[in-house]
Amino acid sequence: MAFVLSLFAGRLVQLQGLDSKVLQARAAKYRVQPEVLPARRGSITDIGGHELAVTVDAREIYLDPKDVDPAKRSQVAAMLTEQLNKPRQEIDATLAKTNLRYVPISRDVDPLRAKHIMSFGFKGVGAKQTYRRLYPGGTLGGNLLGFVGVDGNGLEGLESAYNKVLAGRDGKQSIEIGREGQRIPMTRSTRETPVPGRDVRLTINRDVQWAAEQAIARQVQATRARSGSVIVLDVRTGQIVAMANAPQIDLNEWQDAPVEDRANRAVSEIFEPGSTNKVITAAAAMEAGAVTPTTVLRVPDHIQCADRTIKDAEPHKVESLTFTGVIAESSNVGTIMAAQSLPSQRLYDMFRAFGFGSGSGSGLPGEQDGLLPAWQDWSGSQRCTIAYGQGISVTALQMASVYQTIANGGVRVTPTIVAGTTDEHGRLVPSPAPGKTRVISELTARRIAQMLEAAVGNDGTGTAASISGYRVAGKTGTAMRYDEKCGGYCGYTATFVGFTPADAPRLVVLAVIQDPKKGHFGGMVAAPVFKDVMTFALKSRKIPPTGTKAPRVDLRTRG
Known part of the structure; x- marks a missing residue:
């Protein structure tokens, strides 16, 4: 008994003393969840202040395939296919990637549409706040204004030339979550507030x-x-x-x-x-x-x-x-x-x-x-x-x-x-x-x-x-x-x-x-x-x- 107890004691000394920092870091890696807080992109307006390019609230719909109930995958796929107008094969293929925990499937989703999707209550389906770029005039000033990519950065035209002014600076936060993805109450969290982009006013009428x-x-x-x-x-x-x-x-x-x-x-x-x-x-x-x-x-x-x-x-x-x-x-x-x-x-x-x-x-x-x-x-x-x-x-x-x-x-x-x-x-x-x-x-x-x-x-x-x-x-x-x-x-x-x-x-x-x-x-x-x-x-x-x-x-x- 003394020999067995000594083995336990030695193991405790190793875990709590020698390896404690390594184990704490490994646990924090799985428990502390970092998250980017996107900055709202500035508007582009004409000389009178009329918006030519504007940023509005949107949601990103994502899947945690590992967390989706296998018995309900067909229901989840049918719901997302209908709500997001996505091909069924694409949704099924994503759900099959059970080794992944985070797969975005649709960006720029209207907030009301995202709320309706979440109301079904399926595990493994999530929504994250983001923004989308809209051009109220459609083709108005198209080749002049340019456009932004899926990451929100300007790719062409003035959207690209003035990207640093318009983009702002993303914020970030980290929170501690439990095994089921829920936030652990009374635990530490850090937050850096995003800085919104500035507006650009053109001379265009x-x-x-x-x-x-x-x-x-x-x-x-x-x-x-x-x-x-x-x-x-x-x-x-x-x-x-x-x-x-x-x-x-x-x-x-x-x-x-x-x-x-x-x-x-x-x-x-x-x-x-x-x-x-x-x-x-x-x-x-x-x-x-x-x-x-x-x-x-x-x-x-x-x-x-x-x-x-x-x-x-x-x-x-x-x-x-x-x-x-x-x-x-x-x-x-x-x-x-x-x-x-x-x-x-x-x-x-x-x-x-x-x-x-x-x-x-x-x-x-x-x-x-x-x-x-x-x-x-x-x-x-x-x-x-x-x-x-x-x-x-x-x-x-x-x-x-x-x-x-x-x-x-x-x-x-x-x-x-x-x-x-x-x-x-x-x-x-x-x-x-x-x-x-x-x-x-x-x-x-x-x-x-x-x-x-x-x-x-x-x-x-x-x-x-x-x-x-x-x-x-x-x-x-x-x-x-x-x-x-x-x-x-x-x-x-x-x-x-x-x-x-x-x-x-x-x-x-x-x-x-x-x-x-x-x-x-x-x-x-x-x-x-x-x-x-x-x-x-x-x-x-x-x-x-x-x-x-x-x-x-x-x-x-x-x-």
């Missing part, structure tokens, strides 16, 4: 955004185009009032959208701008004193540039066009003739000053720099084609920024998309003021604006962009479209960009249609989109006509 999306979608469908983009800019502030793309994705069903349709084409897709680019050549020539709006040029319908013969869109006899007429009638040859009076470096420097070859500074995710070859690398023909917008590539936002600069008296304002974010107390903190840079003189900007107004007049190429009662300045663009799939130029890019009122500009609207199959000229394909969007935006922003009349200008002279 919800109503104008909707109108822009409707207009570009209609025209892409009507012209059987590959895609399209529309941008609306506030001339004075540089704020992006709308940025729409077609095709557009439904944010609540983003998994169903093709990968190529998820990008924000307005900043991620580059294209050759064509004739909308001629205003930069005009600005360089006028700033250098080489021409004025009334300078007369004898313009044939073709011109030899090194080894290439470059033509105007339509054949014509030699015409005496004023430089205003060259821009209004979008003459490639006349634009080249004006550019030939400039050194290549001076023309290149003007492109750079307008923002070509570098990001716009907007902070929009996925933005491309475009392509502006160094002037030393220009070939003889490229020296000509660049003057009228072929041989360089830009984004839609870069081109819209060019016309914002002209409309703003020659001062470029960095485009912005975020008006501000909230602080930890929910107060809105405005974003820093955007940078401003003088690119051309106020006189040159005003002269170009008058030339662009003539382009929308009766003798110009942009008559389809005219708006009754308003003075409109704008420019058409039609360029051959480079396509990697065909290994060369296939199809066209049609563009129209302009501002209103021409004599007191408030808004810039740019419309781009890629690879249209029914028509391809910017004045036919893109100008109607400009008109629809600008008309709506003027009414929405309550911008009245100035009541003035456009000055009379001569596009051509006799002789």
Whole structure:
């Protein structure tokens, strides 16, 4: 007996003395249950505070297959199949994994639905609080806003770019539980409260955004185009009032959208701008004193540039066009003739000053720099084609920024998309003021604006962009479209960009249609989109006509 008791005593000494800490840690591992407390993600709103992306309460339904009563597995599977609209085979397969204790089977479940599921009282079926992301507008701002993944983190668009601001910080807690999963009363627990994410307020106007999306979608469908983009800019502030793309994705069903349709084409897709680019050549020539709006040029319908013969869109006899007429009638040859009076470096420097070859500074995710070859690398023909917008590539936002600069008296304002974010107390903190840079003189900007107004007049190429009662300045663009799939130029890019009122500009609207199959000229394909969007935006922003009349200008002279 003494020998047996000594064995027990030795074992007690080992358990309570030598191995006690190891055993306590092992017990705590099974008894103490850590749990993540998800933080509520901040909202994304438009400039008026209307929610574009919002987080709401949800529940995660999970299974503990080991704890499910084997006699009731069929009932559990039938109930979850009906309530969660899940395949029966999937539920059965999960229930068969009896070696697992925690298997999520459905996230983003409505709290009332989860309460009903729990009311059945099946062991092994649990619900955990979580959140789900909703987009009240469905497709509204889809490619701009982006979306979040199952873990609640932003994957695309502004949801990704501002994830650190929106996400907040998850909390955590640990509690002691018994064998049946119940909390043990009077035991220790620790809790770290989650910190909710902050809200992001955009410069977007919800109503104008909707109108822009409707207009570009209609025209892409009507012209059987590959895609399209529309941008609306506030001339004075540089704020992006709308940025729409077609095709557009439904944010609540983003998994169903093709990968190529998820990008924000307005900043991620580059294209050759064509004739909308001629205003930069005009600005360089006028700033250098080489021409004025009334300078007369004898313009044939073709011109030899090194080894290439470059033509105007339509054949014509030699015409005496004023430089205003060259821009209004979008003459490639006349634009080249004006550019030939400039050194290549001076023309290149003007492109750079307008923002070509570098990001716009907007902070929009996925933005491309475009392509502006160094002037030393220009070939003889490229020296000509660049003057009228072929041989360089830009984004839609870069081109819209060019016309914002002209409309703003020659001062470029960095485009912005975020008006501000909230602080930890929910107060809105405005974003820093955007940078401003003088690119051309106020006189040159005003002269170009008058030339662009003539382009929308009766003798110009942009008559389809005219708006009754308003003075409109704008420019058409039609360029051959480079396509990697065909290994060369296939199809066209049609563009129209302009501002209103021409004599007191408030808004810039740019419309781009890629690879249209029914028509391809910017004045036919893109100008109607400009008109629809600008008309709506003027009414929405309550911008009245100035009541003035456009000055009379001569596009051509006799002789």
